[in-house]
Amino acid sequence: SDIGSQKERVVTEEEWLQKWEMGNIGFHKEQRHPLLQKYLDVLLNGRSGLRIFFPLCGKAVEMKWLADMGHTVVGVEVSEQAVKEFFSDHSLPYCEEPVPEISGAKMFQSTSGNISLYCCSIYDLSSSIVGKFDGVWDRGALVAVNPCDRQRYARLMISLVEKNSSYLLVTVSYDPNKHKGPPFYVPESEIKSLFG
Ligand code: SAH
Numbered sequence: 001s002d003i004g005s006q007k008e009r010v011v012t013e014e015e016w017l018q019k020w021e022m023g024n025i026g027f028h029k030e031q032r033h034p035l036l037q038k039y040l041d042v043l044l045n046g047r048s049g050l051r052i053f054f055p056l057c058g059k060a061v062e063m064k065w066l067a068d069m070g071h072t073v074v075g076v077e078v079s080e081q082a083v084k085e086f087f088s089d090h091s092l093p094y095c096e097e098p099v100p101e102i103s104g105a106k107m108f109q110s111t112s113g114n115i116s117l118y119c120c121s122i123y124d125l126s127s128s129i130v131g132k133f134d135g136v137w138d139r140g141a142l143v144a145v146n147p148c149d150r151q152r153y154a155r156l157m158i159s160l161v162e163k164n165s166s167y168l169l170v171t172v173s174y175d176p177n178k179h180k181g182p183p184f185y186v187p188e189s190e191i192k193s194l195f196g
Contacts, residue, residue: 001123002005002132004176004182005176005180006147006176006184006185007147007148008147008148009146009147009180009184010146010148011144011146013078013121016078016079017078017079017081020079020081020082021081021174023068026059026080027058027144027183028058028059028060028147029061029062029150031061031102032061032062032065034141034169035050035063035139035170035172036062036137036139036168039168042166042168043123043135043137043166043168044135044166047134047167048071049070049071049072050071050072050133050134050135051071051072051074051131051132051134051135051163052071052072052073052133052134052135052136052137053065053073053074053075053130053133053135053137053185054073054074054075054120054136054137054141055075055076055136055137055138055141055142055153055157056076056077056122056140056141056144056145057075057076057077057086057117057141058077058079058082058086058140059077059082059083059085059086059089060075060086060139060140061089061090061135062137062139063075063086063115063117064086064090064092064166066116066137067085067110067114067115069115069176071135072114072116073114073115073116073163074115074116074117074118074130074131074133075115075116075117075119076117076119076120076121076122076125076130077116077118077119078120078121079119079132080106080119080121082109083108083117083119086117087108087110087186092111092112092115093108093110093111094095094108094109094110094111094115095108095109095111096108096109098108099118099120101128101129102118102120102124102125102129104120105118105119105124106118106119106120107118107119111134111147116169118130119149119165122153122156123149123152125152125156125160125162126159127159130160132160132162132165133162133165133167133168134158134161134162134164134165135160135165135171136157136161136165136166136167136168137168138157138167138169138170139168139170139171140183141172142154142169142186142191143170143171143172143181143182143185143186144183144184145184145185146184147184148193150186150190151194153182154194154195157195158195167195169187169191169195171183171191172185173185
């Protein structure tokens with residue numbers, strides 16, 4: 001099948017940390033994503049003061065943008081370097097504290113309290129730790145998840161959202177035989193079966 005070429009591929013957490021160390025982060029964009037601007041109304045749906053989740057957040061600039069609009073932003077990212085760069089890139093003071101429920105995890109929070117970034121694997125999170133969200137911005141997240149972990153990822157994401165939530169998902173369409181990924185090619189049919 002056309003996705004067979006990527007099905008077995010695994011990118012380890014260590015490899016992600018190395019990408020950050022080497023500055024091999026072509027996925028990071030300094031400009032806000034045009035699709036978030038385009039679909040912002042869908043995400044917000046007329047509501048204010050939302051809790052918005054950024055899975056596999058890197059140092060996405062959109063976190064600052066949404067926080068400045070008055071929303072509360074929560075992200076999760078394995079690379080501590082990425083998390084620290086986010087705060088320093090935006091000159092945001094922050095404090096860091098351990099997460100009692102997750103051994104080795106740390107939570108970095110802007111002093112103003114509206115941006116909290118968990119430094120751990122997303123698979124360590126649960127709604128009892130981070131609560132539930134009104135909105136999700138999933139860019140470079142599902143497509144960065146190892147194909148073998150997609151089900152687990154989707155189940156977790158479903159457990160982290162409120163009933164009346166909006167989930168914006170960005171995927172990339174290309175011939176998976178020509179690039180090993182990430183980003184991985186996630187066919188539309190698979191997105192439907194993962195999220196219903
Ligand atoms: N969403 C961001 C970053 C995309 S790249 C953006 O739009 O720029 C994917 C990011 O996920 C990387 O920064 C990588 O370090 C992180 N990552 C990979 N596996 C992870 C995991 N299991 N838990 C949390 N973060 C992870």
